[in-house]
Amino acid sequence: MQCGALLNPLATGNSGFKYYIFPYQYAMVVETFANLGLVYYIFLLGLEIDFSLVKRFGSKALSISIAGLVGTFFVAVCSISVRSRLKDDQNTNENGEVMFWVVALGATSFSDLAKILSDLKLLRTETGMTAMSAAIITDLITWLYFIITVAYFVTEKHRALSIISTLAFALISWFLARPILSWAVSKTSKQRNESHLWFAFIGVALFGTISDVLGAHSIVGAFIFGVIMPRSHGFSNMLTEKLDEFVSTILMPLFYFTSGLRTDIRYVVINVEMSFLFVTVLGNCAAKVISTYLVSLKYGMPTRDGLALGFLMNTKGIFPLIILNAARDMQALSNRSFPLLVLILLIISCVTKPILSRNYRLKNVFGLSITEKMTQYTGFRILACVHNLGNISGITNLIKLSNPAPQSPLCIFAAHLVEFTGRTAASVLIMKDEYKSFKSGKFNDYCSKIEEPDQIANAFASLEKEDNSLTSHIITVVSPFDTMHTDICTLAKEKSVHFIILPFQKDSGEENQDSENINEKVLNNARCSVGILVDRGMSVTRSDSQKLTGDRSFHGYLPPKILSNKQIIMFFLGGPDDREALMYAWRMAGDPNVSLTVVRFEMSADEAQTTEKTWQTEKEMDEEILYEFTFKTANDYSIIYKEKVVNDGVGVIQSIKEIEDAYHLCIIGRGAKVKSPLLKGLSDWETCPDLGTIGDTLNSSNFPLQASILVVQQYSPTHDGN
Template sequence: MVIETMSYLGLLFYVFLTGLEMDLSAILRPGKRVMGIAMIGILIPFLIGIGLFFLLQHGSKVNITPKMGCVFWAASLTITGFPVLTRILADLKLLHSDIGRIAMSVAMLNDIYAWVLIAILIPAGINVKTVHVSLTGTVTFVIVCFFVVRPLLERIIRIESEKDNYDEYYLCFVVAGAMICGCITDVIGAHSIVGAFVFGLIIPNGDFGDVLLDRLDDFVSGMMLPFFFVSCGIKIDFKTIVAEEGTAWYLVALVVCLACMAKILSSLLVSVLFNMPLRDGATLGVLTNTKGILALVILNAGWNERILNDQQYTVMVVAMLVMTIAVAPIMSAIYKRRKGLKQYRLRTIQRPKADTELRVLACVHTTSNVSGILSLLEVSHATKLSPITIFALHLVELTGRASAMLIVHSRRKSAAQNPSRAQADSNLIINAFEAFEKDNHLVTVQPLTAMSLYGTMHEDICSLAQDKRVALILLPFHKHSTVDGRMEDENAAYRDINLNVLANAPCSVGIFIDRGLAAAVRPGGPSDNIVKFRFAMIFIGGPDDREALAYAWRMVGHPGISLSVVRFLPGEDAVNLELENDVESHGMSPAIANNERQTAIDDEDYINEFRLKSANHDSIMYLEKVVNNGEETVSAISAMNNCYDLYIVGKRTGMVSPLVSGLSDWSDCPELGVIGDVLVSSNFALQASVLVVQQYGSAAQDRGMSASSDGSRQERFGLRQRMMGVLRFSHSSKGMVLSDSDWPVGNA
């Protein structure tokens, strides 16, 4: 009795927190397709559950239970546990997939269906003759709560929100209110959890709700709710399955298997009716097989009222355990197999054809990242031949069970008068991107929210990038610019996310260091209202630099942008150093030599193509700068101070050049590459924003190169110098080779 009492108390507080977290505005607006899938997913398993109940009862020699038990069996079989399903989808990184969104929408509708069944079945199970009285009382209780108690709570919360923190008195009052509402519905004839759930539902969303969750979530979920599961386990008696009831064991096994297949069969029918692939239908059936606490509540209510006997209770609980445990491993196997087969071509910005859509995944952590990212997307120049589709991803740290409930809700605008901080940030971010979409008719924006642990957040980003087939992932830098121009850490966890994305991204990646790009918009002259941006692209060589040049080339189509492409070439001293290294080396592997030679040829071909096509473009200036070592490169970059609004550079993953020799020894941020690190270093007074680009495939190449020996690195170093020296002497007449005195100052 003590365990039973504690279990119901823990269950009551759990459903109170569930109602506190739930957002009715998201649940009450499903699409027709989702509504149809949910209804079929409810009706067919319901009918199968009734048939399985009578099949099991027909095989039993002891038939003492009422026929009303079939409804309890069928109801528990149709319910999908939304919190458990969300956790499974989060672990499998399927939250933003099409099948994941459909499964969560169906599960939310199942939650409403489950509460309606609990409010109807339990009074009917207690006494069919008085069920109308219980239902009338329950409806009256709900109306009073929403139209009398909720406005009173809103007024109290509005007064208390003006203080720095909420008094403990009000927190205790809310907890006591949940228990009182549970007692009221229990007296009416409904289950006590109905009152607690409704009381949690009427509390307005906002900081007060967040405080309640912080105070109660760990205690309820970690200490009190386990008593409910213990209570369920005590009622299970495996001996009654076959021995006392006289049911054949194979009949029990058949019932369990058919119960596990009910949702899958209904989802396969859904796939036929709604023209879905059969594989997706089977996957949806496996996901919706997830069971939660509400299904156990219905079975426990049937057992307590002796509507279900020990055998029927045990068989259904075992079936629910089997189908829920099997969801994660089955989905993991299916998802990994399908993920390996899913490929797409447009993984980079550098493409053979310019008339293709550019798909960008723009990631933001806080509202402070939005203005810079939007400014960068604005100058990315969407055209009719090459429109831009932006997937705006708000990255939120996953904390506790409550946050998992917000994953779907945060994708819609909250109607709450006092939204929580996470909801308020999401609303601001979504509104900003939607306003950007309205101002740019060639841009399509789809806002999303990813909630996960910082350690696995990169998996959400990469899987979403692959699912949406994007060509570029934009990430904010983990540091922000201060008033004095220095860079200050914002969150060290952001850096780990960026490093993991760079290592595992299925497409190109850009890390954006915002130093007021939006503020750089200014009139072009007294009589010219066109905004002017001065961009610079620093080119040394390699696939990352070519990708950065491709992005800069796209930007220059914007009427308000002038672009200076600065190519650094090795001087005579660098060539002499290369010859000395060749003497010290002991030969070179053919693979490394061919790779370096092909890289140099690709660089030269792309530069020549760029110069040929932009020869008559007044907004483009091509410059060449001769340097001999990393020190001269840094000096040349330092001389560009305050000349440009945005610097676009390649990360130069795995590339070795005498032009940056020694710079990596004092690099603070290796994820930016040596040139990017120089540009954002606090030792320089540069006030310009920086975009560091890594082309898809460079990370794998870098891992392959890092596995080679020091001798192989020396071979690549020498070959790179020799190729750059030959290219400089053969093509210097085509460009402007500047000395230090010729370096542009001011407006280039």
Template sequence: MLAGLLLGPSGIGQIEMFSKRFLTNASMHAVNTLALFGLMFFLFISSLKMDIRVINRIKRKEWAIGIVAFLVPTVLTFPMSFFLKRYAQNDQLSNYLPYIAILNSLTSLHSSTSILSEHNLLNSELAHIANGSSTISGLFAWSALLLSLYYERSKGRPNVTSLFLPLVASTIGLIIFTICVLRPIATWMIRKTPEGKPLKDIFLLIIFFMVLGCSFLSESLGLTPFFGPLLLGFVIPDGPPIGSAFADKLDCIVSEIFLPLYFLRIGNRINIYVIQPNTFWILEVIILLGLFGKLIGVMVPAMYFDMPFGDSFALGLTLCSLGIVDVHFYSRALTEKMINTEIFTTMIVSALILTGCISPVVKFLYHPSRSYRALKKRTVQHSRQNVELRILSCVYSQDDVPTILNLLEASNPNRDSPIGVYVIHLVELMGRATPLFITHKPQKSRVSHSTPPTQSDRIINAFRIFEQQNQGFVTLQSFTSISCFVTIHDDVCTIAGTRKTSIVIIPFHKQWGNEDATELTKCRNVNNKILDKAPCSVGILIDRGILTGTRSLLASWSCYRVGVIFLGGPDDREALAYAMRMADHPNVNVTVVRIIGERDKNYAALERKQDNDMINEYRLENVGSEKSLYKEEEVTDCIGTVNIIRSLENSFDLIMVGRQHPEASRLLPDLTELDLYRELGFIGDMLASSESKNSVSVLVVQQHSYGTEVRVPWSPLVT
């Protein structure tokens, strides 16, 4: 848009020689055609990514905020527009003021989603409320704007209703045709596309012509040519395969080629030299009054529903943000002669300044981690005995399920100490504009015979079978989070915080035999952010093959061998506390290997005492037990430590180890020398590296450390 400003009448377009040579009617006609074509597909893709069914899930709070956010600015600006007519120095401005008031009451879901996405807030509570509220407010505002547009077209006729009513009837007819004819066709295409497979090219071509046909039909009925594609996008089911297919095929072309041409067209329609002081101050009064009305309309009901003042203010600013949809409505109003170039220029410049100021303020005010920050330590070590141990298990794909299920079974669920299992399936957002968080209910988890089961269905059913096999010992709650992997950790941390889990189990990003580097990097980023933000302990489960299998290991094996490498520190104590719980299982053998050597003089005496107390507690609980052993190994340097760890690799089925070892800093190489998996610490990295030929699985544990600084050493490969 800035390029359009510079090239248009506000910039070098004022130079007659330049405008005659480069801004000719022929060249601008081609630019306008491509720009409007790109805008048509942009609106279609944007509406296609939106889930219209979200209206059924909107809560009372969001309904209240959305309705009041539309009513308050409308009630303030519409009467003010009639009051300001007496100060207008020309009749044209006086006639336009009511339409300007309606335009300033607009709220766009796309605009609020864009600003939240820019600051990685799509998974936050603020985003959930903003999406629902802006949807409701936008429906009312767009309806009012369409009725105003139809009234403006009919105003010059002797009988206003002679054109107004046919336009309304045409709109209703187009909606019915799209829902009853085009939506079933799109649904049939989805049914014919297997899960996980791309949409056929012939189906893409059919939908492409459907978009063009809807645009032609809406134009023929006297409506705007963009209404048909926008409506078609709303009625077609969002997400894969159609949404993801169009996002892959057209997003880049539309965003990188056609939309810049549209902004160039908008900038070419702006002329800052035609703005008069009288027009400017009258418009700014309405614009600022509309901004104030939106803020009040959002903040008052939000605070009524116990939302903090700072979060309410951030929510109000988010709904006040403007984007390409608002710019399109301004441009359409100019085309329909509801406003003139002077008013259009003032509104566009004000929108640029307003949005530029809102964005950094929202980022400064709202931090999603505050909603799940723990007020005390939540760890396995500090969990009370004979109380339910709550574990949150994250799953990326079906391949992660057997490993996690066998670890949960080894955790020894029993009547005296049951386990509460929370499972969240993490799915990357594709073909949708807003994240989707699904809470699965037991009665709705069964797969219908009429539709094939999805990957989430299969994952959740596997955990439900595990719950049934441990009836009375295990309780299950399952979720699916469909979101961008940049922010999906917020959903994981929110569940961990609200359910007060003691530990989060996350699969290691690398699965042996999987060479998909892009997918691995995304999963690694998620794991690192969970390590950083989680309000409880975290365990990274590395499966080298021994835990994988469809049968229960503990039911089919006479002995399951667990080893704990203990050097000292809170992470090692957490790993040992988890292993002590496993030691009570009749089919699990636990061996603790404590590596002793020269200690760091800076290591606190209290920490050393806690290490000794933890070891003594383990030894006292297992006195005389043949299945729970304790060994000590003395070393003098890091080479001795490495040799001991290598000797233990093939002695166990699962090795548990802490992520960091502050006491044994002299017994381990410098962590900065690691080139691969720094998030695992030295021992975890050594056991998970490709140089290691073992088949042992590893659980790397990080104990929750409330009130301390972030401990995740980020790799330069992970951004």
């Protein structure tokens, strides 16, 4: 858009320069492709609209939405005097200007609003939820108003017929075409191929043509087609993934360029006094802020949140710019009114985020470690993070092993981590901290019929049904990967959790790299203990499967004893992380179906004399906690304690290799902030820093021990780099 604006006379100083660089015949070709991109962009915009969310909204969101539109209408009526000040020489319709001012300035861009809330970490706050709910209602009302307005201005002779036929087309599409599309998608949901994409392309063109014939703009038909597309079976998500990048990066820049060509600020600078322009801009900016703030007072919202909500409802995006261009095409806006409105939109968009950034700042607080919590014998709170369904099995098995008991119940906060993009579904963004219970019947059969977020929610809900000492809460965390660690740490603070569990993505690729970055940032910034889980399956060990190979008596099923008895091994090298790992393993050992083996590696007497004083202090703390552990578990035959003397890291690795692969889970300390002298020389070979030296070695595919791995890091304020 800036590129197009720079070709205008105000920037070049020559009114003919634009046509010399960009001749008229070429401009028409670019404008044609720009309009094509606009039609498909509006289709994607329609895919974002989810009418099922309307039932969730309360009176507060509806009141805020209506108040904002009423305030905008009042300012639009007052601003009609702009036309006389601009000395427009074109016969524009004053009523048309007012109507399009209301649509353009009353709209709230949901996608841009969600982006601002995500950047400011306000998505999950009450203010953020209310703003997104009100934004969806505002968008729906604005679209309905826009459809009627366009139908009214496109056809001068048969305006009533155009409006009625357009509304009838929308109703027929909703009540007749939508069920047919849902049935067709359900029959072909397992056969996703390029034919679905071509179907969308043709459908957008067809609906756009129909709406154009009926007297409305082609973007009206594209929007209706997007709204009626089925949301089930991930069909709309597939279309968004396939089309978004092409439309947003190739076609839409042409629209922005043509909009810039039309925005000749010279008309505003030359014909409008700066004081009058300032008052006009201020009035339009303040309209929604004041009206929204007054409504927020009625619902008892704090002044700070009410004003913030007003600025959030002022968020503008591409939709108002589309409205202004459509009005310009229909000559409802003049050459002088159009750039003034574009300038107002730009100013409003520029001031929203900086003002909110000054009022909302994240604060860091200290948390508890597992070691501190174990001494209190109260509820143990875990934040379990999952990216997708592939993480569910390992995380839920680990939670089951964490020994929920009446004297020390487990409170699980399951965070579904969703990457925020410009097309993240509204149903994902607006989600309360709750889970949906599944219906009676087979859980797997039910999961095959629902979307991934619901499958994840029901997987954790089933844990609560199996054990009365465990409660679960499902939370959706939507954020860009670069800042997702902030959301996780903030959520851990809000819920006062003691332990964060993060999955380690085994597959290579960009997704794995993003996951590693999130894990590493959480390890560096979390104010509580953190565990990284490398899931290799905890149902059966390699030795168990080898014993059962060829035994036909089981007919493909494993004996209940093998499924219930879990073998856990913990390697103790010393330091705060290892002490934390030991405490967590000790908690697991309280389960009668769990057997724990603790292997402590010690340096020889000659090597121990050369260690630093800092490590001597850590060793004293190690001895204290190991004495307590061995003393209290001396008569527990399910716990085995061993000691091995080694000289260096090579000796540690060799000793681990000699251990039989008969364990379901291996627990170790990360050893990042205070490294054991035994690890000298091994750190240079690390490929995954978030797993630590030993964890990285155990994670290698050719290592004999193939149990799942839990790497634990203790939160210690004394070693906090911040």
